[in-house]
Amino acid sequence: MASGQQVAVYGAYGHTGRFIVAELLERGFSPVLSGRDAAELEALARETGAQARPASADDAAALDRALAGTAAVVNCDGPFAVTAAPVIEAALRAGIPYLDVAAEIEANADTFERFAERAREAETVVVPAMAFFGGLGDLLVTAAMGGRTAADEVHVAYGLS
Template identity: 45%
Template sequence: MENKIVIYGAYGHTGKFLVAQLYKQGYRPILSGRDADKLNTFNKEYPDLITKVADINSPETLDKAFADAEIIVNCAGPFLDTAEPIIKSALRLGKHYLDVSAEQKAVLDIFEQFSEEAKHANVTIIPAAAFYGGLGDLLSTTLTKDWDKVDEISSYIGLDSWHPTKGTRLTGERNHYQRFMYENHSLQPVLEVKSKTWEFPDPISTQQVVTVPLSEIITISRHINVNTINTYLSQNSLTDIRNEETPEPKAADEKNRSSQIFCMEVVAVKGDKKRTITAQGIDIYAVTAPLIVEALKRILTGRIQKPGVTTLGEAFDATDFLSALDVDDIVVSHIKETDL
């Protein structure tokens, strides 16, 4: 398992969670990033790991950093800036690529720019393989796997709080592009922010939620035959992230997770049938690590259903993928079906 995976942005908040989980499971990833000082400081925690400095503006350094690995995981946002040069390097070298983007524009650009080239190169590219984008895609795929078409998929994301990282704030400043919803089988500009009350399971409980379309709008729409996709986020978490005084997340347990609690509830409708599934856990940044690690394991062992640019739900058996996750990281409910 040594040197088969390179983590770009390894010293970032999400990157650190990923490196820790891989290391604990016996993997020895290559640590990479733009900042040599941060990389060397972080490397002191893992003195037996290889470090390679690489800059997105220098293709030669990227190719050199990634040459010995099989898979590149990009944890360095904003992905509007980092995804394209790193994917180009991955394609030059014939390496697989995953990232943790929540940015709609970045994910959409990846599908539009690299789908044909990746397919022909037999390279797997999975953008948004994270809490945003990936988890909602897995839940939606599991929920609708025996439906040939779906009327509507709605994701309700409840957070008890949101202490954003520096990376999240930088991405927010960079991501000034039009947001899209999905309606009538096509992407549509968001012209109206909708608000409603949603009853999440305890301890999130009842929250006001508002329309906030993120990367799962793109991932779900790429492979599920669905008419409408909605994403709602709890208003309290938006208030936190929009407040410049809200501090960064602080470690609160032995895994360095914050005390943040999340619940993602996905509802799918077909005709007079409604299905619901929920995923609950601690820390939306930390939970990205087990999602990525499970994907890496499956790629390395050849358990992938579709090469080219794809999604977690399309690339793998989504139900089996979710069941493989440790309940300490995420608890997924059984599917509940009711008549409308």
């Protein structure tokens, strides 16, 4: 993806969303701020100079407006059991990649089950759990496995300060 492109951040004003918005700006992308609270989005828009496009997860038309013209969407609005499916549906309608930071096993499994095939058909990507709990664990296990392709069991332990 080339810098300068618009990237929608759903849940932009949350703790994680703010990190993602800051990182996108740092890398030269134009974040499009979305989420359900218009006042919070406006405040963040004033702070960052980015564009605010409010959309609640149950409003498909507003989600379509939020994603219009963007090159990808990053969803950081938990609970993902509520937000993932509608935001993925909007991403598929827009024909853009979707990525989330869910740490909800059931929601992640549901995303794979419901959307893997549809993403393939649409020739796009739907990537759940791409954050500390998920993406990093996957990376560590892949490294620890070396060339092996299967394991009976994997335990991942995190130490947080």
